[in-house]
Amino acid sequence: MFLNVYGAIAFAAPLDLTIHQWTILAVFIGICHSLVVESVIMKKIGLSNTYSYTLRITVGFIVAFITALMPSQWFSSTIVENSFKVLEYSSITDLLYNSFLNSMILSVKIILLIIVLIFIMDFIKSRKFIQDSKKNVSKGFSLTVGIFLGITYGAGILIKEVESGRISKEDIFYIGTFLMICHAIIEDTLLFVIFGADFTMAIVIRTVSAIIISYILLLIYRKNQDKRI
Secondary structure, three states: OOOOHHHHHHHHHHHOHHHHEEEHHHHHHHOOOHHHHHHHHHHHHOOOOHHHHHHHHHHHHHHHHHHHHOOHHHHOHHHHHHHHHOOOOHHHHHHHHHHEEEEEEHHHHHHHHHHHHHHHHHHHHHHHHHHHHHHOOHHHHHHHHHHHOOOOHHHHHHHHHHHHHHHOHHHHHHHHHHHOOOOOHHHHOOOHHOOOHHHHHHHHHHHHHHHHHHHHHHHHHHHHHHHOO
């Protein structure tokens, strides 16, 4: 929760998780990771650390629990079925050699994926319409950027708008809440897909959860604001 996605994967990789379990982890870690760093960004647009931590940890466990209750038959991954086999080793040396070889192959896969993702993100960020949009940020653009590129970009580009007062507190609350649940859905999910997570289910679960929970919390926020008035 306090480190990035790569740290979580490093600990989970040797556990031989099932497709369903990898998807549960993808959903939970996708929502609840890098809390310290990303909460600082959310605080800059007006959302407190207490709210950020409480929301992401609570929602992470709730959505992961709901995912765990879903039938395993709903989850599929050809990567797991084709790549992981039960092996027997004749000696400790053979075990260590194969473990080292497999870890090297896995490392290469992760490195290649990261390189491709970084290239794609840098390409997107270098486009003229992205650069021009910084001068005239809209709610829709902020959400789109955050969903695909992450909280750092989605919430980060709102900071100037927040400081200038051109965006309402209600909009900040909704955008921030949505992005804390559903951000960087392609990059984060693909990292877990390497190990067998169901790409489609992980994305659908996070997106639907973000829509429902953000809307409910927005209604609660509006009622509280009305009471103060």
